Amino acid sequence: MTLTLHVDGERWRSHLRGTAELYDGIIPVIKGNGYGFGNRALARRADWLGADTVAVGTYAELIDVLPRFGGDVHVLTPWRPFWTDTIRPERMYDPRVVHTVSRIEDLAPMRAEAPEGTRIVVEGETAMARHGVDQHALTSVADELGDLVLLGFSIHLPLSEANLAEADRWAAVFEASKLAPRVTGTPVFTVSHLSDREVRALAERRPGLRVRPRVGTALWLGDRGAFRVTGVVTDRHVVERGERIGYRQRPMPVGGTVLIVSGGTSHGIGLEAPSSAVTLKQRATSVAKGSLGAAGLALSPFLVAGKQRWFVEPPHMQASMILVPSGTAVPEVGEEVELDVRMTTTTFDVVDLP
Ligand SMILES: *Cc1c(COP(=O)(O)O)cnc(C)c1O
Numbered sequence: 001m002t003l004t005l006h007v008d009g010e011r012w013r014s015h016l017r018g019t020a021e022l023y024d025g026i027i028p029v030i031k032g033n034g035y036g037f038g039n040r041a042l043a044r045r046a047d048w049l050g051a052d053t054v055a056v057g058t059y060a061e062l063i064d065v066l067p068r069f070g071g072d073v074h075v076l077t078p079w080r081p082f083w084t085d086t087i088r089p090e091r092m093y094d095p096r097v098v099h100t101v102s103r104i105e106d107l108a109p110m111r112a113e114a115p116e117g118t119r120i121v122v123e124g125e126t127a128m129a130r131h132g133v134d135q136h137a138l139t140s141v142a143d144e145l146g147d148l149v150l151l152g153f154s155i156h157l158p159l160s161e162a163n164l165a166e167a168d169r170w171a172a173v174f175e176a177s178k179l180a181p182r183v184t185g186t187p188v189f190t191v192s193h194l195s196d197r198e199v200r201a202l203a204e205r206r207p208g209l210r211v212r213p214r215v216g217t218a219l220w221l222g223d224r225g226a227f228r229v230t231g232v233v234t235d236r237h238v239v240e241r242g243e244r245i246g247y248r249q250r251p252m253p254v255g256g257t258v259l260i261v262s263g264g265t266s267h268g269i270g271l272e273a274p275s276s277a278v279t280l281k282q283r284a285t286s287v288a289k290g291s292l293g294a295a296g297l298a299l300s301p302f303l304v305a306g307k308q309r310w311f312v313e314p315p316h317m318q319a320s321m322i323l324v325p326s327g328t329a330v331p332e333v334g335e336e337v338e339l340d341v342r343m344t345t346t347t348f349d350v351v352d353l354p
Helices: 009-022 039-049 059-068 104-113 135-144 163-176 196-205 280-288
Strands: 004-007 027-030 053-056 072-075 097-101 119-124 149-155 183-192 210-215 227-239 256-262 299-304 307-311 319-325 336-339 350-352
Touching (some): 009 039, 027 039, 039 053, 039 059, 053 059, 059 072, 097 104, 119 135, 119 163, 135 163, 149 163, 163 183, 163 196, 183 196, 196 210, 227 319, 256 299, 299 319
Parallel strands (some): 004 350, 027 210, 053 072, 097 119, 119 149, 149 183
Antiparallel strands (some): 004 227, 227 336, 256 319, 299 307, 307 319
16 A cells, blocks of 8 residues: 655755755744655755754654754744643753743743753744734743743744735834843844745844744745655456445446555545535536536545546545546556645655655
């Protein structure tokens, strides 16, 4: 059962180098499923890229990243009093870790728990409204800082057009705050979701800050043409219209060939909204056209003869059943079929990266 991510290694590495040059001071983001590659592979790759700092999503992800990357590791999920439930304190307070602080009430317990020299950045709350201190509370943060080592500030921005303005507004708020004089060294200002041009514009406007873009998707997945995803045909059966097949024994709306293809729910296949027939209008269109969506089937990400094909029924744990209507060339058992997946929700059996 093999769901494989094929990577054109040379093309991917050249995209990584190009992106790292474009974004001055880049902090590669390594989190979740490692954008399809796995966090361990990305940690080693960030070292290869020459990054001095990477960011992880959670404290638990330090376990995979710290041993494989030599520089600083910034944890994006803010510090809370309960994270030591998920990771041993020696790891959590490794001297290479940079913590995010987003609430005033966290500072007292953090001071009590964290070893001397623990480094932090303070996050400001943006239009995202996920985490962050309100701009009016920065004075209280300064009062509660104690001897935590403040490296600077961070913000997390939505995927929106108005981000440069919001980033610049926050830069001004931080620079004018009582916290600014407490920073050790040149204050870093780490930001997400700005384009390379916006990062340069912000750095020019704010020469007192070291602007550092945190980039995940645009770095690891910025060149989609460098990847190809395939499943393998493990079986095929001719079926007639009306024949009942699958776990659910539903009658087939048309005749053709059913392909059993590697890739199922455990890989993340079929766990997102099907990319077609999702809106009412699209549904109405598919009913009008008499397509298989109207017969209650969902469109699969698997491509056969250049077209996305329908799931016979919801994908199984490691395999999917795909309907290829009569009159279409059917791949042989053992042949690969391509599929289009979301890289941040897919777990591959094999990453083929020469
Ligand atoms: C995930 C994340 C990023 C990186 O986002 P991409 O869209 O993958 O570049 C940056 N900052 C924070 C706080 C994040 O959670």
